[in-house]
Amino acid sequence: MDELRELYQEVILDHNKKPRNFHALPEPARKSEGYNPLCGDRLTIYLHVKGDVIADVAFQGSGCAIFKASASMMTSALKGKTLMDAQVLFERFHRVVSGQGTAEELETLGSLRAFAGVSEFPARVKCATLAWHTLKAGLENKQTAISTE
């Protein structure tokens, strides 16, 4: 668990300070919005899908460090991935942050493993998963804004 704790510190602090893909995308990007009223995290996800590939993904928003680092790492992890791969990663990430992931699933997450420690803090799970839920809504082309409540 010490290795995970170090990773958590290192990766989350870094992505919070220098979020990747932190900008809007020009039209005709798909847009989806998410809000976590419990913490105040709020974001817009921009998506370009070509065929079944996420050609580009970016975000804008504000909130806590866990939220921002999660959105930053998610966009980095998903760019260039197929929709199928994105769905698999979404499900794995969700299980790991809610404390239900297997050791194998944890291993396949790469630096996203840093969020495994979040499972110890149920209120922060929403911070860590907000961007993912919002992205999923964007991929499914849902028009409604996503709220974690």
Ligand code: ZN
């Ligand atoms: Zn938060």
